[in-house]
Amino acid sequence: MMMSDQTKPDTEADDIRDFVLRERTKAVSPREWKHRLAGYGYRLKETETGICVTSLLGGEELCHLPGAA
Numbered sequence: 835m836m837m838s839d840q841t842k843p844d845t846e847a848d849d850i851r852d853f854v855l856r857e858r859t860k861a862v863s864p865r866e867w868k869h870r871l872a873g874y875g876y877r878l879k880e881t882e883t884g885i886c887v888t889s890l891l892g893g894e895e896l897c898h899l900p901g902a903a
Contacts, residue, residue, distance in 0.1 A: 847897035850876075854887050854899065 854871060861867035868878055872890060878899075879886045885899040 850887055851897045851899060854878075854897075 853874075854876065857870050857874075858867050861870055871878065871887075875890045876896070877888050877890045877893075879888050879895075881898075883898065884901070887896045887899065888894060889896060
């Protein structure tokens with residue numbers, strides 16, 4: 835599998851990104867979105883390059899979100 839600048843393989847990062855963005859459509863506010871993701875073990879982290887999805891337990895960077903999600 836080809837690795838990108840992300841810490842997870844591309845297909846796994848794509849799956850996580852799709853899930854996180856799908857959850858965003860279900861939430862009525864950014865706060866609720868973050869709460870929903872925490873229930874699945876994910877956390878959003880603001881970085882210089884945008885929003886990064888990390889593991890809630892280990893803090894591992896999993897993927898970056900496109901644009902201003």
